[in-house]
Amino acid sequence: MSTLEIKDLHVSIDTEQGNKPILKGVTLTIKTGETHAIMGPNGSGKSTLASTIAGHPRYKVDSGSITLDGEDVLAMTVDQRARAGLFLAMQYPVEIPGVTMTNFLRTAKTAIDGEAPKLRTWTKDVKAAMHQLRIEPEFAERNVNEGFSGGEKKRHEILQLELLKPKFAILDETDSGLDVDALKVVSEGVNRAIDGGNLGTMLITHYTRILRYIKPDFVHVFVDGSIAEQGGPELADRLEDEGYDRYLVAESAQA
Amino acid sequence: MTELTQEKARIGAPSGQDFIAGMTEEGEQLNQINPHTGPLAGAATKSHSHGGGVGVPDSSRAGRLTSYKLADFPLITGREEEWRFTPLKRLRGLDRVGVNGVDLSGAAPVITVEKPAAVTVETVGRDDARIGSAGIPEDRVSAAAWSSFTEATVVTIPVEFVATHDDVTTLTLTGAGDAPAAQHILIHAKRFSSAVVVLDHRGTAVVSENVEIVLDDGAHLTVVSIQDWNDDAVHASAQQTKVGRDAKFKHVVINLGGDLVRITPSTRYAGTGGDVEMFGLYFADAGQHLEQRLFVDHSAQNCKSRVTYKGALQGENAHTVWIGDVLIRAEAEGTDTYELNRNLVLTRGARADSVPNLEIETGLIEGAGHASATGRFDDEQLFYLQARGIPEDVARRLVVRGFLNEVIQQIKVPALEERLRESVERELAAGAL
Numbered sequence: 258m259s260t261l262e263i264k265d266l267h268v269s270i271d272t273e274q275g276n277k278p279i280l281k282g283v284t285l286t287i288k289t290g291e292t293h294a295i296m297g298p299n300g301s302g303k304s305t306l307a308s309t310i311a312g313h314p315r316y317k318v319d320s321g322s323i324t325l326d327g328e329d330v331l332a333m334t335v336d337q338r339a340r341a342g343l344f345l346a347m348q349y350p351v352e353i354p355g356v357t358m359t360n361f362l363r364t365a366k367t368a369i370d371g372e373a374p375k376l377r378t379w380t381k382d383v384k385a386a387m388h389q390l391r392i393e394p395e396f397a398e399r400n401v402n403e404g405f406s407g408g409e410k411k412r413h414e415i416l417q418l419e420l421l422k423p424k425f426a427i428l429d430e431t432d433s434g435l436d437v438d439a440l441k442v443v444s445e446g447v448n449r450a451i452d453g454g455n456l457g458t459m460l461i462t463h464y465t466r467i468l469r470y471i472k473p474d475f476v477h478v479f480v481d482g483s484i485a486e487q488g489g490p491e492l493a494d495r496l497e498d499e500g501y502d503r504y505l506v507a508e509s510a511q512a
Numbered sequence: 513m514t515e516l517t518q519e520k521a522r523i524g525a526p527s528g529q530d531f532i533a534g535m536t537e538e539g540e541q542l543n544q545i546n547p548h549t550g551p552l553a554g555a556a557t558k559s560h561s562h563g564g565g566v567g568v569p570d571s572s573r574a575g576r577l578t579s580y581k582l583a584d585f586p587l588i589t590g591r592e593e594e595w596r597f598t599p600l601k602r603l604r605g606l607d608r609v610g611v612n613g614v615d616l617s618g619a620a621p622v623i624t625v626e627k628p629a630a631v632t633v634e635t636v637g638r639d640d641a642r643i644g645s646a647g648i649p650e651d652r653v654s655a656a657a658w659s660s661f662t663e664a665t666v667v668t669i670p671v672e673f674v675a676t677h678d679d680v681t682t683l684t685l686t687g688a689g690d691a692p693a694a695q696h697i698l699i700h701a702k703r704f705s706s707a708v709v710v711l712d713h714r715g716t717a718v719v720s721e722n723v724e725i726v727l728d729d730g731a732h733l734t735v736v737s738i739q740d741w742n743d744d745a746v747h748a749s750a751q752q753t754k755v756g757r758d759a760k761f762k763h764v765v766i767n768l769g770g771d772l773v774r775i776t777p778s779t780r781y782a783g784t785g786g787d788v789e790m791f792g793l794y795f796a797d798a799g800q801h802l803e804q805r806l807f808v809d810h811s812a813q814n815c816k817s818r819v820t821y822k823g824a825l826q827g828e829n830a831h832t833v834w835i836g837d838v839l840i841r842a843e844a845e846g847t848d849t850y851e852l853n854r855n856l857v858l859t860r861g862a863r864a865d866s867v868p869n870l871e872i873e874t875g876l877i878e879g880a881g882h883a884s885a886t887g888r889f890d891d892e893q894l895f896y897l898q899a900r901g902i903p904e905d906v907a908r909r910l911v912v913r914g915f916l917n918e919v920i921q922q923i924k925v926p927a928l929e930e931r932l933r934e935s936v937e938r939e940l941a942a943g944a945l
Contacts, residue, residue: 311899314891339901347899351892354856355915364910365900400914401896417900 259326259342259424261287261310261457266321268302268309279305281482282321287425292451292458294468294493297479298501303461304348306479307429310459311345312338325424340369342424346414346431353401358413359383361401362420369421386419390446408439415446426450427459432467444470465497480504546590546600572871573807573837578648582610582659585652594651597833597865599801602772604718604746605692609656616660618691621717623665628679631707632668642666642698646724647752647778650807654750654776657694657720664696669705669733677926682710687717687745695721701731701759708734708925714769716742723751727759729783734762736928740935741770748774755815757783764923765821767794767802768935774803781812781844788817792834793919793932795939796862798827805835808851810844816878819851822919824912824939825862834884836868840877848878855886856915858908909940 268280279302287293295303309316310323312335323330325341333341353361362383367373374382387394390412402410411431418426428447432440448471450456460471468490476492477484478501485504486492576594579585588607590600600607605614625633636643643664649655667681675681683697699709711723727733739747747770755761767773779788794802808817823832836851855864868882889911897907913936920932 311895313895334904335895335898336901336903336907339899345899347896351896353893353896353911354854354887354889355911355913355918357914360910360914361897361900364902364906365897368901368903368906421900 259289259457261343261425262322262324263306263310264322264324266306266309266323267319268305268316269319270305270315270317276317278319279316279482280309283483285477285484287457287459289424289455289457291475292460292471292473293475293477294473295459295461295477295479296463296465296493296496297485298505299463301479302482303463303479304429307345307348307427307459307461310338310343310427311335336368339423340371344418344421344423344426346411346418346426346428348429348431348433350402350410350414352403352405354403356401357398358401359397362417365417365421382420386416389449390416390419391442392416407434408436411435411443412439412446415443415450418450419446422450422453422455424455425457425459427461429461430463431460432462432464440467441470447471465493468493478504546596546598573809573839573869574841574871576650578650579655580644580648580658582652582655585655587611588652594805598774598803599772602746602801603653603748604690606653606656606718606720606746606748609653609660609692614692616656616692616694616720618693618718619688620661620693620695621685621687621713621715621719624684624686625682626684627681628675630670630673631675631681632670633681633683634666634668635663636666637663638696640664640666642700643696643724645700646698646726646754647780649722649750650752650776650778651750653720653748654722657696657722657748657750660694660720661696661722664698667697667699667709669699669701669707669709669731671702671705673702673705673707675707680708680710680925680927682712684712684714687713687715687719687741690716690718690744693717693719695719696724697721698724698726699733699735700726701728701733703728704730706732708736710736710738710925710928712738712740713745713747714740714742716745718746719748721747721749723749725751725753725761725763727754727756727761729756730758731756732760734764734923734925736764736766736923736925737775738766738768739770739773739775740766740768741773743769743771745770746772749776751775751777753777753779753788755779755781755783755786755788758785759783760787761789763788763790765790765792765794765804766932766935767792767804768939770800770802772801772803774805776805776807778807778809779817780809781815784813784815786812786815788815789922790817790819790821791919791922792821792823793916794821794823794832795916795936796823796825796827796830796832797939797942798861799829801831801833803833805833805837807837808839808849810838810840810847810849812844814846815844816848817851818849820919820922821852822854822856822916823864824856824858824916825864826858828861830862831865832863833865834867836882837871838869838880838882839871840873840880842873845874845876846878847874847880849880851882853884854915856912857886857888858912909937912936912940
């Protein structure tokens, strides 16, 4: 049982117009076995939260803390965080020239486990995981994300999730840009990882569509850099019917 | 209509659009490399070119002056097309032979030989009849070496000799100091022979070298030129090849060490059915200038050429230049050619220049194309790999290794592949990545 704890997190970015605060006090705790949906309109800070947990250099933590089983995540480098058990499925996975998927997956697995995986079982695991995600075998020899379609990139993110077996998965709009068939395949992969029993999940999404396939235990609504409302799965249903308008109205009324 | 048919199809030629700052119709003005006092370009640049006579525009590669005589070449100013990327000041006089007493009288790199018994390696005088059988110097530095060398090394692969994988002929050229020197090597693969010849350049030298390579009909020859010099070496090498009928030639250039290295491979076809592959791998560190300018002259029917050069750059003022000139002459029907250059810029402050040029004088060809791309290993890629647990130094090496291995795998000389992988590892380690 692990715990990822985010306390009163304030995050900003430096822009040409100066420093811009994005997260304005986020507190959230995720435990192994729980699935938390983070929802909210564009620009509310959902992706910033994901990138900050992973340690993207663009985001500056002004105050607050992130701990994993009591260890200070903010003091770790990006790769240390991954080795500690955090996994970010990226919204826009980048292309890596010159590195094949096979080479990349093996290198990542070796880094995370601290030892090279046993070749025979590893090759079998990779093939099986690719097959389940309907990834053609020839992708193993292609360079990471190079020339992949949007859906292929997302499926490869989930492939990594299944193979690297992190303690916590942060899925940053993994559903965006997917057609229904691809969404099902990707959701099945996430559910397999969740059903493994050792994963806590933060599912960031703009839409409620993916929540039909991946059932959240908790739903948090982000508005303007902080959590405006939280509840159980029923909150997602309400959002499906009403959208984000009532939060935005409240916000503009305040202003 | 008439204009279109008169005009040569020169892909990569300047268009009529407005120019980017610093660019002119004649290309980029690299003031910081070769400062000059004259007008920026246009007439001033043209006045230094040498048209090939009636019907050949002076911008065509076909019109380039060739001569064995140094005196036929005017002094290099740095504004010529073939010199505009080269920092002349760092040539240590190789460009100024014959001016103010500069000569190439230094000791040439010392050659040691490993070879199969059947292959002969001789040292001959400059009057040997075989010298000059592959080509004529195409620039002043090459002509200076041609005028200056006193003895040449001639490698001969006998008729129908077939070397096994391990029977590699290796000439190790060890620099004999920094006095400007001239070197001359001739490699002759006779009819239906098959062999691999490696020129392995090491140590410290300031040397202008001419390498002549002759493939008789049906010969299969691989020539690998490795430049693994010390950091202070300066090396200009013109490597001219004449490919016989149905001969198969593989040329590999590996540029790793040296302060300034400039390799100019030219390949010509002496008969139909020739098949040429040219590979290059270069890795420039801070302050290094690695230049490769190649030329494939399709003058015979049904010949094929494939060019693949890949380079990595790291560190302040690491500079690489790749120029790929391919000329398909009117008589070269059935030509099949493709050239590719890829560069990977690993750090800020490095610069890769890449210019493919394709001139096509006949439409009756199998295919002709080129591609050039220069990419940066950027922070987002690094973040992605690190986010999968891979430490930063491992991530950088992973990318470079993968990128360059594509070329190493193509060499298909097992003993050499291992050596080159190690060299790449050493470069990576040296770059404090």
